[in-house]
Amino acid sequence: MKFRNFKMVDYVVYGRGSFNQLDEILQPQRNNDAPIVFLVDHYFQGKDLVNRVPVRGNDKIIFADVTYEPKTTYVDSIADQLKDEFGMVSGIVGIGGGSTMDLAKAVSLMMNNPGSxxxxxxxxxxxxxxxxxxxxxxxxxxxxxxxxxTVLTGPTRKLGMNSDFTPFNQIVLDPELTRNAPVNQRFYTGMDCYIHCIESLTGTYLNEFSKAYGEKALELCRKVFLEKESWDDECDDMLMMASYAGGMSIAYSQVGVAHAVSYGLSYLLGTKHGIGNCIVMNHIEEYYPEGVAEFKRMVEKNGIDIPQGICKGLSEEQFDTMINVALGMKPLWENALGQDWEKIMTREKLRELYGKL
Ligand code: NAD
Ligand code: ZN
Incomplete structure (x- = not known):
């Protein structure tokens, strides 16, 4: 198909306190005795939010260990455990950051698909x-x-389960839930959105659909990270919609240099997505001059530390591994640099860039 036929989320609810509506939202999805399983980010263990999860009958809460980004083995073990315990479940609800949401998507798919x-x-x-x-x-x-x-680290690669079956049936966007996120984490994850915008809006895949969402997300990121005097509820409201719009923007275009290079760091060193993107963004003014300058202003204004020197002391073999992973992300490079990207982004150039990180 020449034009992407984009499968979207079925239902969206937005608003402060909308989490309280979850019980009502889930009610029609309950099949007889088959439980709903709530996959909750382990950060919330012992926190008030857990008491607000609408557990009924034999529903189950599983705390998702997101110390590391999701692995295929972890997804398989949760799905197997649920099949053993219940046979079938009515639904999976992922409550947490990107890692927990990705886990929930993947477990849902593995409840109905054979193998790993x-x-x-x-x-x-x-x-x-x-x-x-x-x-x-x-x-x-x-x-x-x-x-x-849903981005997963498997036995041989870090790659998503990209499919029309992957998007959620329902999302609940309640900005209240992001209120207590630590300043650094909030910034790193927020910058993932900012970087999505820069990579999408400067990319060769850009079209009006992506641009409409990307520009809005960028405007919201600027308000939150540059214009606001200090963090308040409105920032949480705006950043949640920025994330949504940024995601819609790349869904119909692609990400670029920061993501490709950051995938290499993540594969070799286990560097997490948000912080990895920031580490790379700090050094790629050659590709995104204005975006990187603005990123640096955001880092300074918000008093954030971006780690330096994480590739110090790595062997040439390790650099090669990262270069291979990064160069494997062909659509990202093509979006960022055009069809002749291979002439621009050589192994030597990438080696030099990784050496700076
Ligand atoms: P995360 O989900 O990895 O969580 C980071 C940390 O924040 C964890 O320690 C978590 O416990 C904690 N946390 C979560 N919510 C919190 C809160 N409200 N208060 C305090 N702590 C909280 O971080 P992320 O940046 O949201 O997600 C990164 C993951 O998302 C990566 O695995 C990445 O691969 C994935 N990702 C997926 C997509 C996609 O389209 N599927 C896109 C980008 C990134
Ligand atoms: Zn990203």
Whole structure:
């Protein structure tokens, strides 16, 4: 198909306190005795939010360990555990940052598809719809709430399960849930959104659909990270919508240099997505001169530390591994640099860039 036929989230609810409506939203999804499983970011263990989760009957709360970004083995183990315990469940609700939302999407798919989630890393490999799934972000920025992918680290690669079955059936956007996020984490995840905008808006894949969302998301990021005197509720409101719009923008275009290079860091060193993107963004003014200058102003205004020297002491073999991972992300480079990207982004150039990080 020449034009992408973009599968979107089925239902969206937005607003402060909308989390309280979850019980009502889930009610029609309950099939007889099959429970709803709430996958909750382990940060909330022992916190008030857990008491507000609308647990009924034999529903179950599982705390998602997101110390590391989601792995295919973790997805498989949760899905197997649920199949053993319940046979079938009515739905999965992911409550947390991008990692927890991605886990919920992947577990939903693996409840109905045979084998391992690693078999489905790639594009349009998922054969059957998953079970009902809802996503509720507690951090804003990744756009995972709207995307058609769930990024997983498998035995051989870090790659999403990209498919029309991947988007959530329901998302609940309640900015109140992001209120207590630590300043650094909030910034790193927020910058994921800012970087999505810069990469989308300067990319060769840009079109009016992506631009409409990207420009709005960028405007909101600027308000939140540059114009506001200090953080308040309105910032949480705006950043949640920025994340949504930024996700919609890249859904119909692509990301670029920061993401491609950051994937290499993540694969070799386990660097997390948000902070990894920031580490790279700090050094790529050659590709995004205005975006990087503005990013640096945001870092300074918000008093954030961006780690330096994380590639110090790595062997040439390790640099090669990162370069291979980064160069494997062909659509990202083509979006960023055009069809002749291979002439521009050589192994030597990438080696030099990784050496600076
Ligand atoms: P995260 O989900 O990895 O969470 C980061 C940390 O913040 C964790 O320690 C978590 O426990 C904690 N946390 C979450 N909510 C909190 C809150 N309200 N208060 C305090 N702490 C909180 O971070 P993220 O940046 O949201 O997500 C990154 C992940 O998203 C990566 O795994 C990345 O691959 C994925 N991602 C997916 C997509 C997609 O389209 N599917 C897009 C971008 C990124
Ligand atoms: Zn991203």
């Amino acid at each position: 989630s690693a078999d489905y890393q790639g594009w349009d490999l998922v054969k059957h719809p998953g079970i009902y799934k809802a996503g509720i972000p507690t951090l804003s920025g990744t756009g995972a709430e709207v995307s058609r992918t």
